[in-house]
Amino acid sequence: MISYISGVVEEIEKDKVVVDNNGIGYGIFASQSTLEQIGIGEQVKIYTYFSVREDAMQLYGFLSRQELQLFKLLIGVSGVGPKGGLAILSTCPGDSLSMAVLADDAKAISKAPGIGAKTAQKIIIELKDKIDIEDMIAGETISKPMTKASGVVGDAVEALTALGYSQTMAYQAIKSIENVDGMDVEEILKKALKNIF
Incomplete structure (x- = not known):
């Protein structure tokens, strides 16, 4: 299995990137957000998923684990x-x-x-x-099972949704606050509301 490919971006197509690694060009399918973050001639490290089907073998790539x-x-x-x-x-x-x-x-x-x-x-x-929302806010997307934010983060999300904001918007506003740990609900709310406006 290919865990990642490091190399120079040779081409960027509509739905994939070609990365040159030691003279071999790897065609890697990627999301639009990934394709928008890279440029031709750049050195990149792309984490890959190798898909094998009866009719095709394809690489899918991502900039983060x-x-x-x-x-x-x-x-x-x-x-x-x-x-x-x-x-x-x-x-x-x-x-x-x-x-x-x-x-x-x-x-x-x-x-x-x-x-x-x-x-x-x-x-x-x-x-x-x-x-896990709290690990996601701390920067780790995948974690142990947990469906709801708890503690001050959960209270802040509830307060923002009570004000009429969607939960997605509330999570995004809190995610962009640095050092949420140690803050009280009021402090988180003030900063989150600034991030929304």
Whole structure:
């Protein structure tokens, strides 16, 4: 199995990147957010997933291990293949997917081409217990089972949703606050509201 490929970006196509590693050009399918973060001639390290089917062998690549982990979780959901997983990560890049799952935001996930409302709901049900909001806020996307934020973070999320913000927006606002640990709810709310506006 190929865990990652380091090399120079030779080409960027609509849905993939070609990375030169010691004279061999690897064609790696990638999400739009990944393709937008790299440029031709740049040195990159891409974490890969090697998909083998009867009719094709393909590499899928990600700039972080966390994104690769999310991709593996997505393709573990019945009805979501590698192309569908990439489409979802293109529509909900970074922590947006984790936040959409935790907030039961099927609409955000179903914006991905080829992903309907039923599949989006199935993704939420299957991934919800695999994503921890507090570890995500601390920068680690995949962690132990936990479905709701607890303590001051949970209280802050509840307060923001009571003010009319969606849970996804509340999570994103809190995620962008540095050093949440040690803050009280009021302090988190003040900073989160500044991030929303």
